[in-house]
Amino acid sequence: MFDVMIVGGGPAGLAFAAALAEHRLRIALVERQPLEVLAQPPADGREIALTHRSMSILKGLGAWDRIGRDDIAPLREARVLNGRSGFALSFASEAAGDQLGHLVPNNRIRRALFETVSGQEGLTLIAGTGIAEVRTDRTRATARLEDGRQIEARLLVAADSRFSRVREQLGIGAQVNRLGRSMLVCRVAHEGDHGGVATEWFDHDQTIAMLPLNGRLSSAVLTLPAADIERLAALAPEALGAELTRRYDGRLGAMTVAGKPHVYPLATTYAHHFAAGRAALIGDAAVGMHPVTAHGFNLGLQGAAELAGLVGMAARRRADIGSHGLLRRYETAHRLVTAPLYAATNLIVGLYTDERPPARLARHLVLRAGARLPFLRRTVSNMLMQP
Numbered sequence: 001m002f003d004v005m006i007v008g009g010g011p012a013g014l015a016f017a018a019a020l021a022e023h024r025l026r027i028a029l030v031e032r033q034p035l036e037v038l039a040q041p042p043a044d045g046r047e048i049a050l051t052h053r054s055m056s057i058l059k060g061l062g063a064w065d066r067i068g069r070d071d072i073a074p075l076r077e078a079r080v081l082n083g084r085s086g087f088a089l090s091f092a093s094e095a096a097g098d099q100l101g102h103l104v105p106n107n108r109i110r111r112a113l114f115e116t117v118s119g120q121e122g123l124t125l126i127a128g129t130g131i132a133e134v135r136t137d138r139t140r141a142t143a144r145l146e147d148g149r150q151i152e153a154r155l156l157v158a159a160d161s162r163f164s165r166v167r168e169q170l171g172i173g174a175q176v177n178r179l180g181r182s183m184l185v186c187r188v189a190h191e192g193d194h195g196g197v198a199t200e201w202f203d204h205d206q207t208i209a210m211l212p213l214n215g216r217l218s219s220a221v222l223t224l225p226a227a228d229i230e231r232l233a234a235l236a237p238e239a240l241g242a243e244l245t246r247r248y249d250g251r252l253g254a255m256t257v258a259g260k261p262h263v264y265p266l267a268t269t270y271a272h273h274f275a276a277g278r279a280a281l282i283g284d285a286a287v288g289m290h291p292v293t294a295h296g297f298n299l300g301l302q303g304a305a306e307l308a309g310l311v312g313m314a315a316r317r318r319a320d321i322g323s324h325g326l327l328r329r330y331e332t333a334h335r336l337v338t339a340p341l342y343a344a345t346n347l348i349v350g351l352y353t354d355e356r357p358p359a360r361l362a363r364h365l366v367l368r369a370g371a372r373l374p375f376l377r378r379t380v381s382n383m384l385m386q387p
Contacts, residue, residue, distance in 0.1 A: 001026075001140065001152045001153060001154070002026045002027060002028045002124070002151060002152065002153040002154070003025040003026045003027065003153060003154050003155065003315075003321060004020065004025055004026070004027045004028070004153055004154070004155045004156075004157060004311070004321070005027075005028045005030065005141060005143060005151060005152075005153035005155070005156050005157065006027065006028070006029045006030065006157045006159060007030050007131055007134075007143070007156070007157070007158050007159060007160045007166050008030075008031065008158065008159030008160035008161065008283065008285070009029055009030075009031030009033065009038050009114075009125075009127070010110065010159060010161075010283060010284075011106075011109055011110055011113055011283070011297065011300060011301065012159040012282045012283025012284070012300040012301065012303065012304045013029060013031070013157070013159035013160075013282070013283065013304075014029075014110070014113035014114060014116070014117055015057065015058075015061060015063075015113055015300075015301055015304040015305070015308075016157060016159065016282060016304040016307065016308050017029050017117050017120065017123060018061040018062070018063065018113060018116045018117050018120070019060075019061060019304065019305060019308030019309075019312070020308055020311060020312060020315075021117075021120050021121070021123075022312070023311075023312050023315040023316070024121060024122050025122055025311075025315060025321075026122050026124075027120075027122055027123045027124065028124045028126060028151055028153060029117075029123060029124070029125050029126065030126045030129070030130070030131060030143070030145065030151075031125070031126070031127050031128075032128070032129065032130040033127065033128070034127055034128045035125070035127040035128065038110075038114050038125075038127055039111070039114055039118075040111065041106075041107040041110040041111055041114075042107060043105065043107050043259065043260070044106055044107055044262055045185040045186055045187070045219070045259065045260070045261065045262030046105070046106040046185060046262070047073075047103045047104070047105055047106070047185075047211050047213065047219040048103065048104050048105070048106050048109060048294075048297045049075060049101055049102075049103055049198070049211065049294040049297075049298075050101050050102050050103070050104055050109075050297070050298065051101050051298045052101060053298065053302065054101075054297070054298045054301045054302070055101070055102065057301050057302070057305050058109070058112070058113075058301070061113070061116055062116050063109070063112040063113050063115075063116045064112070066111075066112035066115050066116065067104060067108050067109065067112045068108070070214065071104055071105055071108045072102050072103075072104055073102060073103040073104075073196075073212060073213045073214045074099045074102055074103075074196050074212075075099055075100045075101045075102055075103055075196060075198055075211075075212065076099050076100065076195070076196035076197060076212075077090060077100065077195075077196065077197045077198070078090070078100060078197070078198045078199075078200070079197060079198070079199045079200070080199075080200050080201075080202070081199060081200070081201040081202065081203075082201075082202050099196075103198075103211055103212065103213060103219070106297075126145070126149075126151075128147075129145050129146045129147040129149075130145070130146045130165075131143050131144075131145060131146070131160075131165060131166060131169075132144045132145060132146045133169065134156060134166055134169045134170065134279075135169075136156065136170070136276065136277045136278040136279055137277070137278070138277065138278075139154075139278075140152050140153065140154060140278060141153050141154075141155065141156035141278045141279055141322075143156070154278070154320070154321055154322045155278060155279070155280070155311065155321050155322035156278055156279040156280075156322075157279070157280050157281075157282060157307070158170070158279065158280070158281045158282070158285040159281075159282050159283040159284075159285055159304075160285055161284050161285065161288075162176075162267065162268075162269040162284040162285065162288025163176075163267075163269070164281065164284075164285035166279075166285065167271060167281055167285050170276045170279050171276070172271055172272060172273050172276055172281070173271075173272045174269050174270060174271045174272060175268075175269065175270045175272070176267065176268075176269050177267060177268045177269070177346075178265070178266075178267045179266040179267060179268070179290075179349075180225065180226060181223055181224060181225055181226060181229075181265075181266045182223070182224065182225075182226040182229035182230070182263055182264060182265045182266060183221060183222070183223050183229070183263070183264045183265075183266055183291065184220075184221070184222045184223075184224075184229045184232055184233055184261055184262070184263055185219060185220065185221050185222075185261070185262050185264070186219070186220055186240070186257055186258075186259050186260065186261035186262065187213065187217055187218070187219055187220075187257070187258040187259035188217070188218055188219075188220045188241065188244060188255040188256065188257055188258055189216060189217055189255065189256050189258045190216055190217075190218060190252035190253050190254065190255045190256075191216070191252065191253025191254050192216070192251070192252035192253040193216060194210065194212040194216070194218055194252060195212070196212050197212060198210065198211050198212055199251075200292065201248070203247075205224075206222065206223065206224055206247060207222075207223040207292070208220070208221065208222050208223070208244075208247055208248055209221040209292075210248065210251075210252065217258060218252065220244050220248070220255070221291070222244065222247065223266065226265060229263055230263065232261075233261045233263050237256070237257040238256075238257075240257050240261065241254075241255045241256045241257045242255075244257075266290065266291075267288065268288055268289060268290050268342075268345075268346065269284070269287070269288035270286075270287055270288070270338075270339075270342050271285070271286050271287070273331065274286045274303075274330065274331040274334055274335060275327035275328060275330060275331040276327075277324070278322045279322075279327075280307055280327050280330055280331075282300065282303045282304045282307055283300035283303065283304065284296065284300060286303060286334065286338070287299055287300075287303075287338045287342060289341070289342060289345055290345050290346065290349050292345060292348065292349055293341070293344075293345045293348065295341050295345065299337065299338055299341065302334075302337065303334045303337075303338075306330060306333055306334055307330045307334075310326050310329060310330055311326070314326055
């Protein structure tokens with residue numbers, strides 16, 4: 001029997017496994033994707049805005065130094081734009097030379113975390129098969145794999161996406177919002193200099209973000225109704241570049257597509273519980289955030305670190321690593337962090353995608369009010385920079 005069974009080999013699952021390395025626990029990590037994909041994750045178009053806290057977690061795990069310097073771009077400032085107004089709400093560090101965070105390709109983080117756990121003592125990686133069934137009782141969690149194998153552990157940790165099958169089989173419900181919109185992401189080269197500034201522009205009938213990468217490159221993130229995104233994704237690179245240039249109003253000059261476009265349907269999820277008997281949820285299985293505020297990945301790492309800290313403490317004391325009290329402490333702590341951000345993010349998305357005249361007026365007033373409240377800007381900036 002294993003001590004811990006982790007379902008899902010994404011960043012949260014890998015980070016959780018890596019965080020337990022020093023405790024010499026017997027860990028099974030189950031991932032549906034084949035081993036070669038875990039070892040060399042393909043580019044998926046997503047650039048992750050890492051907070052200073054997330055960078056600190058990755059450094060502590062030994063993953064940060066495995067990411068190439070060319071893959072790390074500084075994020076110096078973030079600006080929020082509304083409609084055709086020339087006003088922008090800006091978030092930046094008040095200390096000279098400081099940065100809000102860094103942008104790193106998702107697949108580079110995943111590769112670094114996989115390299116970190118490769119060869120980890122006590123870790124058994126089971127790739128290329130998924131979970132067919134899970135059940136728990138007072139002493140253990142039992143999983144039947146799709147290839148017929150059965151494994152048991154004292155603690156089950158689900159990190160298998162916002163539409164988690166494990167969460168469902170544990171009987172944990174979730175608030176699921178399928179938004180009917182999709183996000184197109186792709187790298188673009190452009191004539192202008194972004195200056196390390198990220199922009200989120202809530203224009204009429206569209207949301208478009210530009211995330212600054214090294215050199216005169218950015219990650220374009222366009223959100224539209226799903227059918228419109230599918231149509232744009234099918235365009236030839238030259239036509240797509242021209243369309244993105246037009247939709248961004250030429251703010252960075254002419255754009256040319258520098259990478260394959262990727263499409264992601266948008267949905268948000270929030271589990272009714274983050275823990276059950278002998279089981280816990282981390283990453284998107286617990287909270288699937290809307291990408292507009294870029295907190296989802298960071299909250300996933302934070303939750304993995306929180307749970308690993310509690311499990312590690314119990315292991316050092318030779319206590320039960322899957323006890324009810326431990327899992328409830330994790331749930332309480334992670335809910336205190338995630339619930340306000342989840343609610344605020346959904347409120348922002350609802351307000352800034354509502355095209356009715358009262359909403360248009362309200363969102364402009366909200367930005368203006370934010371500019372007049374320095375403590376609000378400092379709070380957001382400090383949250384991003386928190387070590």
